[in-house]
Amino acid sequence: MTERLKEQLQRLGDEAPELRLPSDAWAQGRRARHRDHLLTGLLLVVVVALAGTLLRVTPASRMAAEMVAPRTEPADGVPDRLRPGSDLAVAPNLAVGVTSVVYVDQERRVVAVAADRGSYRLLPLPRGLTSPHGGAVALDRSGTMLAYTWMRENDSGGPEVLTGFDVADLTTGRLQRYRLNGRAGIDVTDLVWSPQGRWLAWRGLQASRLSSDGVGVQGRFGREAIGRLDLTTGGIVQERLPAVAARGITVDEDGVVWVFGSRATASRTLPGWARRPASPPAPENLQESAPASPNGRVLLLGEGGAAASPAMVVAGLPGPEYADLNPQFSAGSRASARTVGWIDDSHALVQVTGYGDREGDYTPVESLSLAIVDIRATSGDTRQVTHIDDPESVRHLEVATDLMTLDRPTVSRPGPWSFAGTLLVAGLSALVLALAVALVVRRRRLPRP
Template identity: 30%
Template sequence: MTASPGPGPTGLRELLHGLADDQPAVRVAPDTWRRGRRAHRRRVTIAAAATAAAVGVVAVGGTALVRDVTGSPDPVGSEVAPALPSDLYGVPEGFAPGRDEAGTDPWAEEVRTDTLAVGVTAAVMPVGYSGLVAVSAVDGRYRGLDLPGLWTEGLFNNEQAGAAALSPDGTRLAYAWADRARDATGDPTRALRPDRSGVRVLDLTTGEVTDHPIPSDLGVQTYGFGWSPSGRWLAYGITLVTDRSGRVSGSRNYRTERLDTTTGERTRLAFQSTESPVTVSDDGVVASLGSGGRLSADADPATDDTGRRLPLLGDGGASRLVWDADGARLATGMQSGRLIVIGTRGRIAVESSGFLEPEDRDASSEAVHVLGWSGDDRVVVGIDNVDTLHEVDVRPGSARDDVLQSRPLVTLHGEYGSYLAPSSVSLATDLLAGPTRSYDAPEWARTPVWERPAVWLAGVVGVALLVLGSSVVRRRRARL
């Protein structure tokens, strides 16, 4: 039997049309497209929200990588003898208070404290452009100081120590003080209050603040504080504000003063101050470094005697200047890397000098900063770009081939972009003669980024949010 041929193209088309005509009409709901668009927008919104939440959590975790909330409890009574820590750690700049619309936001939890009575302090160092941190001489903790009226405007981060100085016994802190004037609405202006600027001295054991205002027409700015070895006298430089915007101009607007902290009596000295800090002996003799590296000492304000002067080996660029306990010698460091000890009893003369040779580094081209005397013939110094404070033997004739002998004393650690320069550190110099004490490094300095709980938590929460968002989107698609 021969099979009948199938329908041709024309017959197949007619057959399909016939089948289509026999099917019921398809009715599409009028709001189908509207519901589809709404579902699509919902999917996009959910995905965007999940992504934003994940990014936000990761950002918060990234901030917390230097702010693990470990806290620093306020100090309590202790029988432990004060000592200088063997390591000092630069505090991350982000820990310092910033400015918000309401005024000032707080210190980070790691260094936050609700009191100025932080106890005997081994060191004070700057954080950011508006903060100072005290390092305890008893437990080694770091505590941010909310100093009322602290004036640091115009100073860079590593110069904040020029606006404050720790007393030799670590119980008091002298700092630059200035209160801004306020307008009719009560908001602060750029102008200073003439009767509310000068020097403040904070008792770190009680939290009490003593004001020493300096009369002026438009206010003053103080800097470069130097304590006498016993802590009775305080010397500092003054700049007189010359306009209502808080600026200073004119070379005649710089002064040097001496303050008796026991009586509050202030004495203006004859010689002008310089950008270098000044220092005062237990006899009340103030010394200052002038231009060209020349030394001015024994200035007598009654006779306008500018004091005795000494060219410091023709080597300008001197840094911090420090008296010894007997008021017989001055130690200063030079920008060239040389340390100089000057005898001041009788004829002023250089007793010893030389370059420093820290371990594994030739510091002959780095500036030297004297931080204090640790004994009759020993001086503690820091060197720019060297991460160790050294104790130097300054006995006459002790230098070998123009190099003074030294040993490492304290290690400086700069963390997370914060540079801990020796010139920015103020030490309790009475502690330099004793042994140092070792403490565990602060949390922000010892825990690598990838090991911090906050980072792991942020990552887990971020992944969970992404999974949740994807699941919601899949369920929405299944309903359509």
């Protein structure tokens, strides 16, 4: 190093400003480093939470996770918990595959729950105008065939409103439409499948006048009507019955439609393919439209009115077997029972609805569940198998009981993708972005070495 260079360096050192560090500089640096570590940790935690939420609530992510993880549940099954939601996607067509549960929500939309993944989808059913009596929907035991009623305006002359029902194959999307004739039409209120799905029986009210305001239907109704459909031939028959003759129906695998109603109605008023059981249930509050047991010889009827301990009746077809059951349901102070299907000839699947205290003309529904009832026990031994969240959002429920066994009646399935899930993901994503921006800005402010 030359003398001149030494002199220049000495001069620069003498003229440089004095560097004065605060006494707590080291502490300030440590606090800044701790804040940096905390911000990074929070960002990592939120990212993990967001990833977990996406895996839990989004259908695509759940499907990817299920493809990687080993399957512990059977391929098809009825969920142990139903979570009805309002934010549901509409299926592109009726070929939705095997369906474990179908329900009608408060908006009279029909929702299908897939048997394999448990996904929830709105079915694009051309139901047309709203039925004055609510219409009917029925899913067969296999979960592959769905029947539903319809009403629509007639644009080709004749009756102002056309009525009937459709039968859809959920595996192929194939749809067969059946129109019900007779004066102004028939408002079908009950659809019941035979045990093996060959026959479909229906019951409804004969209309003498139907008119439409473009949204719903108003009409004048009189005699009852029943009918049956043979799915192997597609032949449909219908017959008008005297008023109040049929409070309920079922159909066996031979195509016999069993009619339950007033004792005063003689069997001679029925068509040849319909009969009355030898010992019809006497109580007036029984819900009598229900599927027959797999052998087609037993019917379990539940009490429709809310009761402290809802009674059930085992009726033999054609009779005279008759037995009273008193199953104990965990459904609050008052409940009603409706048979949804059968696991086998001795165990029925029953929908149990629990009610709260009456509020004027409104009785709130407090609980809704599915229970298995053993009809061999006089006490009607029960076992709850499915719980339904938000019970007031479900107006009607159908279950594919072929997917259930006594050993494993239900499987665990995720709920539907909902608006709440969207908000949760959006909130976590916004938090991730905010933390990432804060971390980048902070690091840019730090002095570079």
